[in-house]
Amino acid sequence: MIRRNQFPNRWLLQLVVAGVVVATLLCCKKHEEPAPAHPAPAQPPKAAIPQQSKPVQKQVSSALALPKAPVNQFDFSNKKDPFRPFVIVKASQAPADNLLKRGRNALPIHSFDVNQFKMIGFVTGDNQNKAMVVDPNGKGYVLKVGMTIGKNEGLITSITSSGVSVVEQFRDDNGRVRKETIKITLPRKQ
Numbered sequence: 001m002i003r004r005n006q007f008p009n010r011w012l013l014q015l016v017v018a019g020v021v022v023a024t025l026l027c028c029k030k031h032e033e034p035a036p037a038h039p040a041p042a043q044p045p046k047a048a049i050p051q052q053s054k055p056v057q058k059q060v061s062s063a064l065a066l067p068k069a070p071v072n073q074f075d076f077s078n079k080k081d082p083f084r085p086f087v088i089v090k091a092s093q094a095p096a097d098n099l100l101k102r103g104r105n106a107l108p109i110h111s112f113d114v115n116q117f118k119m120i121g122f123v124t125g126d127n128q129n130k131a132m133v134v135d136p137n138g139k140g141y142v143l144k145v146g147m148t149i150g151k152n153e154g155l156i157t158s159i160t161s162s163g164v165s166v167v168e169q170f171r172d173d174n175g176r177v178r179k180e181t182i183k184i185t186l187p188r189k190q
Contacts, residue, residue, distance in 0.1 A: 114150035114166050114182045129159040
């Protein structure tokens with residue numbers, strides 16, 4: 001903080017500041033060079049050669065060709081609704097068992113009989129054994145215990161080195177539920 005008694009000659013301070021400002025303004029002026037004392041000799045005029053101007057290519061911009069869209073307006077009429085489900089499930093009068101059966105039969109692993117699958121390998125270890133089978137079209141599947149396979153939705157009960165055990169349930173002619181165990185084995189080497 002500056003006190004009054006520190007600068008007793010205030011007018012002297014003002015005079016110094018004004019001198020600095022004037023000196024700065026004088027030094028910052030643009031200096032003009034004086035005209036030369038001896039004018040440059042005039043050069044003889046050259047023969048006027050008409051220069052052919054090169055044709056300038058017309059600038060083509062793709063931005064000019066496109067119609068300008070109004071700013072901040074978006075058209076969502078042709079876009080999908082992200083909140084609408086992909087599959088619409090319609091309620092039907094059929095029992096729940098038939099709905100589950102039709103839904104599962106849509107999978108490729110349920111479109112063939114169990115006897116048509118060929119076992120090509122198995123993996124033992126970890127927590128659970130797994131088996132690799134191939135359908136008649138050549139598509140491979142990895143099987144675990146508890147999965148279903150085949151047209152009759154046979155339940156995989158065990159996977160061992162000797163093969164995969166599948167239990168199928170179906171109704172016989174008398175209407176009784178019957179269980180049949182089918183084994184898918186590795187083909188023997190010849």
